[in-house]
Amino acid sequence: MLEFAVKLTVTPGAMNDADVEALRTVGFSDRDILDIVEVVGYYAYANRIADGLGLKTETWIPD
Helix, strand or coil: CHHHHHHHHHCHHHCCHHHHHHHHHCCCCHHHHHHHHHHHHHHHHHHHHHHHCCCCCCCCCCC
């Protein structure tokens, strides 16, 4: 799952059917895979919005 998430984050255009099938092979359901893709996609979206607006982290959040 983590390899899938990293690949989707770093090289989304390189994702293919084999990536999804690898998750199914180890027991992830289609709903699980959808959840993984949605979470990865949401964090990518949220980070790009924050970076694009130049937002800084709160002072109470450690580096």
